[in-house]
Amino acid sequence: GEDVEQSLFLSVREGDSSVINCTYTDSSSTYLYWYKQEPGAGLQLLTYIFSNMDMKQDQRLTVLLNKKDKHLSLRIADTQTGDSAIYFCAGSNSGYALNFGKGTSLLVTP
């Protein structure tokens, strides 16, 4: 397995960009994922990136992968109050084993 570390809390103003960071220990992590969890709900897959990519953009979401530093980030452009949630980073180096970080609570203030 591997360790996945995230900062626990981030607060941003509505309209600003949010950047949530994640580091992982296993350099053989091939698949990296970002999930969103709203209060009382299950996890929702937001986006993912494979290790042969450096960047992936999907509307307001940009994922950056620095394989050398084993660092993954999720940027949310024009953050809205509806983006307030817990964001989990997860990595996998094999099909069925996912290692989750502890989650970053994002608070968006008006």
Next chain:
Amino acid sequence: NAGVTQTPKFQVLKTGQSMTLQCAQDMNHNSMYWYRQDPGMGLRLIYYSASEGTTDKGEVPNGYNVSRLNKREFSLRLESAAPSQTSVYFCASSDSSYAGLAFFGQGTRLTVV
């Protein structure tokens, strides 16, 4: 669209009692998973089923059993509940061997007293 449905949503058990958490998916997915989420923690895999008829242990299988009843349903059983099993349990399913490309249920909040 129902997606992944878990029952019950909430449950309180006494130590030593048994119960089964039910999960069903209507997306014709091959793979299904059970995770637990503890406060301040990420999800940890309890068991998974890569396909109908197969089950395998995950990171924290002790105290649990599973049954892949058919392609749609994957149940999690606690034979003798312990306070350490107080947690939120999530079922998930995926159409591929990539566990991360999964859809999650809404969770079952279990308290063992």
